[in-house]
Amino acid sequence: MKRIHSILVAFILLAFACSLASAFDPSPLQDFCVAINDNKDGVFVNGKFCKDPKLAVADDFFFSGLNKPGNTSNLVGSNVTTVNVDQIPGLNTLGISLVRIDFAPYGGLNPPHTHPRGTEILLVVEGTLYVGFVTSNPDNRLFTKVLHPGDVFVFPIGLIHFQFNIGETKAVAFAGLSSQNPGVITIANAVFGSNPPINPDVLAKAFQLDKTVISIFSPDSGQINE
Ligand SMILES: *[C@@H]1O[C@H](CO)[C@@H](O)[C@H](O)[C@H]1NC(C)=O
Numbered sequence: 001m002k003r004i005h006s007i008l009v010a011f012i013l014l015a016f017a018c019s020l021a022s023a024f025d026p027s028p029l030q031d032f033c034v035a036i037n038d039n040k041d042g043v044f045v046n047g048k049f050c051k052d053p054k055l056a057v058a059d060d061f062f063f064s065g066l067n068k069p070g071n072t073s074n075l076v077g078s079n080v081t082t083v084n085v086d087q088i089p090g091l092n093t094l095g096i097s098l099v100r101i102d103f104a105p106y107g108g109l110n111p112p113h114t115h116p117r118g119t120e121i122l123l124v125v126e127g128t129l130y131v132g133f134v135t136s137n138p139d140n141r142l143f144t145k146v147l148h149p150g151d152v153f154v155f156p157i158g159l160i161h162f163q164f165n166i167g168e169t170k171a172v173a174f175a176g177l178s179s180q181n182p183g184v185i186t187i188a189n190a191v192f193g194s195n196p197p198i199n200p201d202v203l204a205k206a207f208q209l210d211k212t213v214i215s216i217f218s219p220d221s222g223q224i225n226e
């Protein structure tokens with residue numbers, strides 16, 4: 001009995017310690033915690049120090065410029081403009097952020113990527129997007145949809161997803177994410193463009209490709225450059 005009791009106490013202490021050590025975004029301890037870089041008199045929460053709430057101003061919660069399209073003249077034909085805690089310090093601890101995504105006419109792609117810390121809810125305001133996400137192992141089910149202006153789609157936290165412009169015109173979407181700093185892992189860049197490069201033998205085996213193909217994908221890995 002005594003033993004069970006001490007196990008229980010240890011378990012409760014552990015749970016308490018974990019909740020202190022790894023606060024998930026939506027756990028504000030006060031109305032807000034405007035992020036500052038200066039740690040003088042600051043309280044450290046979620047990687048940022050809080051401004052004294054009495055000194056907070058409206059601009060701490062403000063961003064302007066999401067009406068401007070991002071430049072899509074790049075290899076993938078898309079551009080993500082982020083509005084997270086780095087742009088709006090007042091988002092600190094509030095568990096939410098926003099992006100604008102621009103797509104070049106037919107073929108603009110926001111390539112397969114994941115947000116390790118946030119679920120995404122996407123609204124198309126212009127153009128036609130083919131979007132999808134893939135569930136985790138072992139099923140790896142693909143869920144896809146063609147979206148038109150006014151359509152909304154959800155990409156669950158952590159899952160690989162993409163958006164592809166299949167329309168003749170440019171496309172524009174806005175998305176909310178359930179983190180002040182959802183993070184992005186672009187699969188191709190992370191796997192084939194890591195720094196330093198992953199050993200080509202690893203990638204050749206993992207993707208069942210010839211090693212020379214890996215070298216073309218990731219020019220920095222050495223052998224072939226053009
Ligand atoms: C996205 O657009 C902005 C604004 O035009 C530009 O400064 C930035 O370089 C673009 N990013 C990419 C990856 O093309």
Ligand SMILES: *[C@@H]1O[C@H](CO)[C@@H](O)[C@H](O)[C@H]1NC(C)=O
Binds near residue numbers: 071072073
């Ligand atoms: C977009 O980026 C391309 C390539 O960097 C550049 O040549 C072009 O001038 C940019 N367009 C605008 C509107 O800034």
